Amino acid sequence: MRAPPAPPRLPSLAIEGRTDRFAVRRILCIGRNYAAHAREMGSDGREPPFHFGKSPDALLPADGPVVLPYPPLTQDLHHEIELVVALGAGGTNVSAEHALELVYGYAAGLDMTRRDVQDAAKKAGRPWTSSKDFDASAVVGPLRDAAVMGHPTSGSITLDVDGTPRQKGDLDEMIWSVAEIVMHLSRWGALRPGDLIFTGTPAGVGAVVPGQTLVGRVLDLQPLVVTIGG
Numbered sequence: 001m002r003a004p005p006a007p008p009r010l011p012s013l014a015i016e017g018r019t020d021r022f023a024v025r026r027i028l029c030i031g032r033n034y035a036a037h038a039r040e041m042g043s044d045g046r047e048p049p050f051h052f053g054k055s056p057d058a059l060l061p062a063d064g065p066v067v068l069p070y071p072p073l074t075q076d077l078h079h080e081i082e083l084v085v086a087l088g089a090g091g092t093n094v095s096a097e098h099a100l101e102l103v104y105g106y107a108a109g110l111d112m113t114r115r116d117v118q119d120a121a122k123k124a125g126r127p128w129t130s131s132k133d134f135d136a137s138a139v140v141g142p143l144r145d146a147a148v149m150g151h152p153t154s155g156s157i158t159l160d161v162d163g164t165p166r167q168k169g170d171l172d173e174m175i176w177s178v179a180e181i182v183m184h185l186s187r188w189g190a191l192r193p194g195d196l197i198f199t200g201t202p203a204g205v206g207a208v209v210p211g212q213t214l215v216g217r218v219l220d221l222q223p224l225v226v227t228i229g230g
């Protein structure tokens with residue numbers, strides 16, 4: 001007789017200064033939220049924010065250095081460094097004025113993307129699921145409580161690969177602010193505690209290959225140190 005299986009664990013994030021963890025309910029991602037990255041993806045102007053999702057199971061919590069296995073069925077795995085917002089309260093049709101009251105805290109995140117699969121999906125008018133929602137595609141560091149750090153509107157966001165700068169931006173380049181993003185998302189349906197929001201990436205996205213190490217920094221949040229596995 002086999003041993004009883006361990007109960008499944010909910011995806012969760014570390015919280016700085018605490019031993020309990022932050023259970024993740026949903027992962028929502030905003031596209032094209034930095035003007036220079038929107039241009040490199042072929043867009044111009046300030047279109048309304050759009051979003052896509054990743055499964056909570058796609059989370060790779062990066063409490064320390066982590067290995068990200070190179071995913072199958074792509075030849076073009078891209079990095080996107082992003083500020084991640086974690087919601088500690090919910091709401092529907094939230095005003096921008098009250099939106100930050102929903103925010104529990106912030107972390108550094110990587111929205112890993114099968115860019116070749118995404119490009120093919122765009123051309124064919126198909127969903128982005130297979131290009132965005134895969135094992136370990138949502139790398140997120142420990143959360144810092146907004147009560148400790150406040151709500152950032154500017155500051156450095158960078159990604160290096162093997163010590164070479166790839167992405168370099170400032171949170172003040174975001175087309176839609178965190179408050180505006182929360183407001184927009186809350187119009188589509190109820191936001192709830194445990195929702196994570198990836199807020200978009202600055203210009204400079206590019207491919208990584210097995211053996212490379214990515215270091216992603218957002219403000220002075222704990223950096224992401226991610227080695228691409230084989």
Ligand code: MN
Pocket residue numbers: 029030031080082111198200201
């Ligand atoms: Mn992204």
